[in-house]
Amino acid sequence: MLCLAFTLHVWDEAAHDFLSYYNSTVLALYGHFWWFPRMDMEFRTWIAAMLIATPVLLALTPWAYRNAGWLRPLAYVFAGIQLLNGAGPILATIRGRTVPSVHFEGPAPGVYTAPLLVALAVYPICSLRTSPGRPAN
DSSP: EEEHHHHHHHHHHHHHHHHHHHHHHHHHHHHTTTSSOOOOHHHHHHHHHHHHHHHHHHHHHHHHTTBGGGGGGHHHHHHHHHHHHHHHHHHHHHBSSSSSBBBOOOSSSTTHHHHHHHHHHHHHHHHHHOOOOOOOO
């Protein structure tokens, strides 16, 4: 379910011009902090990465249902990243900006699917903590 929520969140961000805000934020941070990496992206690069990542993540689902031990660390990382990925638009919407020079007109891109993403990211973290891992067959 988390992979599907992530896919929906990618659509939400793409439909609401996520990259213009993202690139503006990255460039503002890069200009202010010399050590901050310049990670601005073009739409084609970003969407290609998302179109590769989502099927790969969905392909891991059978092993997740089998509670494969090797997948548990990856599941923690993925759920943690998605928790932050969902919290970002919520916090940006509350603040009305990402950095002082990048303001939003209306809600931040991705905010409509962010609560679902956060909820579905918390679930595997809690589930992984309470269930013992077992090796994959």
